[in-house]
Amino acid sequence: MKVTSCAVLALSISSLTAMAHAEEFIPTGLKSDSSAQSETKGFFEEQTLSGTTRNWYANELKRHGGRFTYNDNGVQKSTPRRINWVQGTILDYSSGFTQGTVGFKTQVAAYNAIALDRDANDIAGVNNRTLTRNDGDAVGQWSKLGLANLQARISNTTLTVGRQNFSSPTIDVIGNRALPSSFQGVGLHSEEFNNLSFDAGSFDRVSPRTEQSLSKFRSEYSATGVETDRASVGGVNYQPFKNLKTSLYATHVEDFWNQYYFGAVHDWGDNAVLGLNTNLNYYKTVDTGSKAMGDINNDTFSLAMGLTHQAHTVTFSYQQVIGDEYFDYLHETNGIYLANSLLSDFNGPNEKSFQVAYVINMAQYGIPGLKFNAYHARGWDINGTKYKGDAYDVRSMDDETHSEYSIGTSYAIQSGPLKATAIRATYTTHRASKNQSDGDINEFRLVTTIPFNIL
Template identity: 75%
Template sequence: MKLSNTAILALAISSITAGAHAESVSQDFMPTQLASTSAQSEAKGFIDGQSLSGSTRNWYANEEKKRGGTFSYERHGETLTGSRRINWVQGTILNYTSGFTQGTVGISTEVAAYNAIALDRSREDIKGGSNRTLAHSNGDAVDQWSKLGLANVKARISNTTLTAGRMNFSSPIVDVIGNRPLPSSFEGVAIHSEEFDNLSFDLATFDRVSPRTEQSLSKFRTEYSNTGVETDHVNTAGVNYQPLKSLKTSLYATQAEDFWNQYYFGATHELGDSSVLSLTTGLNYYKTVDEGKKLMGEIDNDTYSLSFGLTHQAHTLTFSYQEVNGNEYFDYLHETNGIYLANSLLSDFNGPNEKSFQIAYGINMAEYGIPGLKFNAYSARGWGIDGTHYVGTAYDVRSMDGEHHYEYGIGSSYAVQSGPLKATTIRATYTTHRASENQADGSINEFRLVTTIPFNIL
């Protein structure tokens, strides 16, 4: 990975700033040793450890395209357009999880039913459906629909668990995405091991994804491909290691069969005392190369982000630089959150050869006597997008020559602290994105209001 002069300068300035303050976050080395406790030894039994819980989410989004952009939809065989799209959906999850049976090998199961109700069913509002509102082929909203979101069996020895079936899974390359009324999930087999205090392992293979707004399972495809090619198998392995109390690292490798091999390294380091001044440094790096039959064409892509967050009591100011080195998009698997880059916002700022910079500010009102209330604002700009040297067929980027764009957003969230609605969250955001002629994300304003209420039955 080649860091730009901008990133190197930012790193130097931040290091000097942090060094001027007391290092209250421990920098002690953490020796790797066996975990002192075993999760399986504390198993309560299949029935005694069971739980029935869930959540319901009210998800509203109002988008308006600018600079002549439009959404399209069908009515009576005629294609109509409009600049505004509205989606309003209630998503509910009911999750049953058994306890683990007692003994050397514990067995457990998990089943979750997902249900969605379209609260806005206007064909004109939803504009033919999307990954926000499920719609029939004629563009009418599906009034309500349900599916099995999770259905798996687990076997556990000590602190190592094998899961088979449809599951949640989280890693920097294959990760559940939950930014809609319902989340995605994956079907396959996974092993997660925490046999050491500061070292954990993941190993998994998946053949299908359950999308956020679809009733059926799908093969994997990529987020930015314009060819629609699919793959049957995604294999991933990784390790999470904490060498210092202040430093966490991750290393993962994933094969999307006949697409690519993708490698990830990430690190987060904390320094200083937030009551005075603390520095959180984050590095995310992806290397992507073509694999097998090369259904996505030739790929050789290096992408990284580097962020520095300064915190003083309730206030956090973060600077993030991101760079794509490659003539194609930095791409990731569709219906995953496999993009742990600092500038992945409404836009991913991941165009070919793109550079981007973000400034973000957040305030935690708990410091001022209102726990649970937070505000944030950010501004991000991307430039230098150049796809003119791309020779493949998977991406529509050749018209991108010096493209640029910017985005800014404000948001507020509140989490209920006590009472029957404890842990209920309300989140409101307003985002503006403006783009040059051939930048893919276009010019759009979006307002979202999302309320999530968790509940426990058993």
């Protein structure tokens, strides 16, 4: 890691530590109150049947000669515009835990998708955001078991086996489409201590957002499409002070990489006057096993500082990749907690990026649930010319740059039969130099999510 990068990280950690030292230290101890398992009411007594339905629309337009290419009944075509419109519905049944020292429960969730736009010329691709057949035509309606698992709990520790949701900085459910992803394997979550929790998981398949079948894991930025049979993660979340939370995780992706993560979030001040939120994320990635992704030695970090005064928040974020390859993560996961992961991830080889974001919360002005936001991000110094492997297509990147602008609004209904219904609209533009991979594109998204309870 370069000296300047070390200095930024050292300054970030020392600043967080200095602010934390002004607060009262929280000693670690076992939770003294009743455990979650001792308070369970029973398998049927706490069962729920609930879900969500999401209307997801996206309209993309490539600019300056960019084209989407696709197969329309055996004929290769191209178009500058791509439209996806899908209705995704989740019906989720969860039992309660049985009573006793060891409690057991089950969870089953059916996922269903309906393609509201089925024109191959609009979809313009295979399984990108709308499930398609090989000829490029949309699958009009499809369903699958998104979740199907058994859980066992002792005290405040739960073991989950089967298809499940799981959240960590490297393997995390991604829910930015009509339906979310999920993972097949074993997961463990423990909260036996007052300020210390543990997570662990090992998974052999992922259930993609826009596919019916399970898939092996592959990386988001691989140029070769190699796959792996297993991804495992373990980590700890520790809160040493009231306003400081830290996380430390290690992940092993078989024959791909070992990835290590450290994160820290600190809140200071009073948002009614002036509050400061500081968020540090750091990833270290190195190759392992048969090196199916080639040689990897990558350090990537982001530092975000958000200032809040009443309804207004302004955030400044710096991010840097130190390595001749992408900062990479697993496809169909949200395993990238970096501050500048936006429409573009700003994760090119040796890339530096900076973002300024603004959010106004209209609750302060009598309209609770309504927010407006805008951001501008810029990346520079993207250089993959020294990359010697073949897993990533980066050698043509020589001092590339790109920028991204976005405006958006969201509203969450506060009461009544549609309470918690969320509506979000965003318009984003991305512009890039010749060999930056994301290209020139405009995108409009409109997403409406309605939760419901049956039981």
